[in-house]
Structures are given as structure tokens and as C-alpha cells.
Amino acid sequence: MLAIADMAHRVIEAGRRAAGRRDIACTISIGAFVPKPHTPFQWVAQTDPEIANDRMRQLKQRVRDDRACGRAITIRWSDGHPGLIEGLLARGDRRVGKVIEAVWRDGGIFDGWNEHFNYERWIRCAAEQLEPQGVDLAWYTTRERPATEVLPWDHLDLGLDRNWLWQDYQDATKGRAVHDCRWDECNDCGVCPEMGVDIEIGPSGAALLPLRVVQRSLA
Ligand code: SF4
Known part of the structure; x- marks a missing residue:
């Protein structure tokens, strides 16, 4: 992940060379990955939000330590905690319905907006509703699934x-x-x-997009 800082560094250097100026800016926009159904990562263990946030802090520090380009690089990153709840909702089964209802009955609405999102309420409601059903938040989120596991969306x-x-x-x-x-x-x-x-549209040998390859060398 720290290689992202190195890539931003190279982007700034290439931009400076190509433009012949030093006032080149680059923005890194990053968030913790949330595995989704019907994708190759539907089996993967989601990263714990504390670990994800720590990695993003390390990335930020790596950019700050870059004396040559650090000030030209902006980092925007989103807190990993809402992502964990997003992961619960994304790969949950019908048992998670009770958690959603409990959060709503406890006053949770518009949780997609940062100013309304209440992580502690989700954690509490998940514990209260999932434990009697024999599962927990980690079972739905930070657990890797085996290839043989029947997933809640397999029938779709x-x-x-x-x-x-x-x-x-x-x-x-x-x-x-x-x-x-x-x-x-x-x-x-x-x-x-x-x-x-018929999604496949290549290789046809025809020009697929009205774009030309830029020949100018940045080296
Ligand atoms: S062309 Fe169609 S079937 Fe082939 S990989 Fe792409 S989406 Fe899948």
C-alpha cells in the first residue's frame, strides 16, 4: 500500500518534467476495500477497520516524509469503520435483517451520511441481534470463506x-x-x-475509441 506514495511521487516528477514547472499537484483518494457479492472477492476476509486506518496513516506519513514531492500530494481517505458496516450489509444474509431493524428502531436513519452514522450503535445492535443466532459481525466481515461455502446470494x-x-x-x-x-x-x-x-468487442483490429496514443515522451 505504501507503494501508492511512491507512485504519486513519480506522477509529480513526470508532471514536472512534462510541464517544465514545479507547481504540479496530485491527489490520492483512497478508502478501505469492501468485498462485494458476485465478484472475485466475495470470499475474501475484509480488513479490520483499525488495521485499514493504521495503513492509511502510514501512507499519509510516507507522503509527508517525501521532501521532494510531499507538499504537492494531497491524500483524501475515508475512515474504515463505516466500510465494515457496509461489508456487513453487502455480504449479509437474512439474519442481518434483524440488525438493520434494530438500528432503525434505535433511531438510526440516513446512516450513509457521515454526520448521522453511528458506528457504536451498529456494533451494539449487531452483537445483540446476531449472537442469539449463532453468528457475529466478524463472521460476516473479517472471515475468509472457503470455496465450498454456500453463499447467501448463490441462488441469484x-x-x-x-x-x-x-x-x-x-x-x-x-x-x-x-x-x-x-x-x-x-x-x-x-x-x-x-x-x-455479446460484451466482447475486441480484438477486431478496428479503432475502438476515437483516441490517439500520445507520442510525446515524458522521459
Ligand atoms: S466476453 Fe463475455 S463471456 Fe467472455 S469474459 Fe467477457 S463478459 Fe465473460
């Missing part, structure tokens, strides 16, 4: 091949890139044949 068919998603997840954890099927060959994820669509 978006056309994606589950085995393909799992393989995509494995590739991601090993840093193996998968090419973009809009511009390259089909990855056989299952969507096009299952949904009767």
Missing part, C-alpha cells in the same frame, strides 16, 4: 460461472493479471452465453 444467477470467479480470486491473490475482455479475448466467465449478450 447473474450469469457468472462460480468456478471462474474463484479462479479469478486465486489469480488476484497471486498478482496474476487477467486481460480485459472488452478489448481482448474472451475469458469464458460465462456471462455472455448465459445472459444472451
Whole structure:
């Protein structure tokens, strides 16, 4: 994650070289990752918000310590705690409905707005409602799921091949890139044949976008 600071540093340096000026600015906008259903990360353990916040503080410090470019780099980051609740709602099953109702009965509304969000209320209601049902907040959020686990949304068919998603997840954890099927060959994820669509538009050899490659070297 600290490599983001190094990338911003290089962006500033490249901008200064290309523009021939020093007043180049760069903004890092970052938030903790929230795994979502029907994605390769539907099995992944969400990062604890304290750990996520600590990493973002380290990133901020790394930028501050950069004497050459640090003042030209702005960091915007969002607190990881709302992300944990977002993760609960994203990958929750019907048992989480009781938590939502409890929060609402306790006065929780407009929780998507920072000034209304009450993390402690969510934590308390989650503990009260989930424990009698044999689960807890961590079970839904910071727990990695095995490939064999039946997920609450498995009965909803978006056309994606589950085995393909799992393989995509494995590739991601090993840093193996998968090419973009809009511009390259089909990855056989299952969507096009299952949904009767034809997303693949390349490789056709034709110009796909009215954009030209910028030839000017930044070196
Ligand atoms: S072209 Fe269609 S089936 Fe192939 S990888 Fe892309 S979305 Fe999936």
C-alpha cells in the first residue's frame, strides 16, 4: 500500500518534467476495500477497520516524509469503520435483517451520511441481534470463506460461472493479471452465453475509441 506514495511521487516528477514547472499537484483518494457479492472477492476476509486506518496513516506519513514531492500530494481517505458496516450489509444474509431493524428502531436513519452514522450503535445492535443466532459481525466481515461455502446470494444467477470467479480470486491473490475482455479475448466467465449478450468487442483490429496514443515522451 505504501507503494501508492511512491507512485504519486513519480506522477509529480513526470508532471514536472512534462510541464517544465514545479507547481504540479496530485491527489490520492483512497478508502478501505469492501468485498462485494458476485465478484472475485466475495470470499475474501475484509480488513479490520483499525488495521485499514493504521495503513492509511502510514501512507499519509510516507507522503509527508517525501521532501521532494510531499507538499504537492494531497491524500483524501475515508475512515474504515463505516466500510465494515457496509461489508456487513453487502455480504449479509437474512439474519442481518434483524440488525438493520434494530438500528432503525434505535433511531438510526440516513446512516450513509457521515454526520448521522453511528458506528457504536451498529456494533451494539449487531452483537445483540446476531449472537442469539449463532453468528457475529466478524463472521460476516473479517472471515475468509472457503470455496465450498454456500453463499447467501448463490441462488441469484447473474450469469457468472462460480468456478471462474474463484479462479479469478486465486489469480488476484497471486498478482496474476487477467486481460480485459472488452478489448481482448474472451475469458469464458460465462456471462455472455448465459445472459444472451455479446460484451466482447475486441480484438477486431478496428479503432475502438476515437483516441490517439500520445507520442510525446515524458522521459
Ligand atoms: S466476453 Fe463475455 S463471456 Fe467472455 S469474459 Fe467477457 S463478459 Fe465473460
